[in-house]
Amino acid sequence: MIFRLFFLFVTMTACMTSGRSAAAESVKPLVVGMELAYPPFEMTDKVGKPSGVSVDLATSLAKSLGRPVVIENTSFDGLIPALKTGKVDLVISSMTATAERAKSIDFSDPYISTGLCLLLKKNSGAKTIADLDKAGAKIAVKKGTTGHIYATNHLKKAHILVLDKESAAVLEVSQGKVDAFIYDQMSTFQNWQRNKATTRAILEPFQQESWAIGIRKGNDDLKQRVNTFIREYRAKGGFEQLGDRYLKEMKGEFKQLGFRFFL
């Protein structure tokens, strides 16, 4: 009798707790890591709330998974370690999918393609990236970005200056302390617009790249769902909407200047 009661009690408790944990599992927030220093993709609005293309993408993705979204603001070179150690579930931070990074983490299908461009100081005579591969040239890069990787692998003769923040690198170019800053096409354009008197830009990309969502290795189920989401989102015109909401001005200006625009 006692044994049967005890058995019943244990079974009931097991059912209740497993039920609760299953329910808790599905409403566990989706923690997305990004560096909120990259307008208009990752930025904060006037009151400090995360906003931008990647934030909206993350919110839509979380909604499709049925989980609340939590944006974790992490510095760019700390995103992959944060993903590896489980501090974040996904990385949506305009991160390029490279073979080197793919050794550490998995990437979803690409969702945007862009390219590396140059922001040059005003009196620099360089016309292509190859002009900068000579002794005495100083190139600024942002730590951990594909610009950093490209410069280290391909610009062996130039002196590479590794900086933590995009703003510091732009300051270095505008003050003439470095010859060029390697960064993506859009930011190069924006930085050039803001510093027209002291800089010039080469907006034809010398290396094509595509951005993807970062997922921890072994998390294949999540990866499949993310890929499905990207496919469906693109099919229903989600990316066009994002482009209109955040990048309309830039699209127009690029068209005027005759440059290819993506998205």
Added chain:
Amino acid sequence: MNSFLVQTHGRPVPPAARIFSWLLVVLLVAALFSFAFSHLHYGWNWSAIWEYRQKFIQGWLMTVLISAASLLASLLIGLLTALARRSALLPLRYMSLLYVETIRGTPLLVQILILFYVVANAFGIENRYLVGILTLSLFAGAYLAEMIRAGIESISDSQLESARAIGLTRNQTYRYVIFPQVVRQLIPPLTGQFASIIKDSSLLSIIAVSEFTLNAQEVNAFTYSTLESYLPLAVGYLVLTMPVSLASRILERKFHYAT
């Protein structure tokens, strides 16, 4: 009451007790760290950073250079500022007060950025290593100035009166009476400040000075092995600061006399 684990401060500690207690401490700390690291789901990858050991070594040497230069310069600046604070010339006195209060009241990060991108840029000084050393020296110099000034002012008036009574000039008083005592008092806070300089040099990484921290961060960026890059960083700084504390203890014992 003295036993194996208890010994009143100042009395010599028997070697057996010392070894046993140190062992206990090391075991406790090791247990704490094992617990912390065991909860980490992390794929260790030491081979990747072994490839980049040259970067670590170069960065470490640069940190040694920058710290040594800043140490000397800051000591000089601190000494001059402390004397200026007690000077009879009013503009000098107020200038040094302004310098000390401003530098001590603002973050080093802000000072590095302003001194390099604004002040040095205005004067056309391009060399970021020079500006970095200067910034660090100015920063530490303000703190050292206050420590030295406190040391000088702690010498009781009776000593100054006695010095005057036996006919010593102002310079002689400083040289034979004040400074020997001040040096003894200064050794603990001074070594603290020196260790601080060594560690604060890591902030120079934000203006792309290629010192130890920046190199470790670059290796981390290439290999995505964060802990394997940052643990050698901690060890490297310890290797630099331990001789400083060792020297401090030796000097303290040497200058230990009743005043």
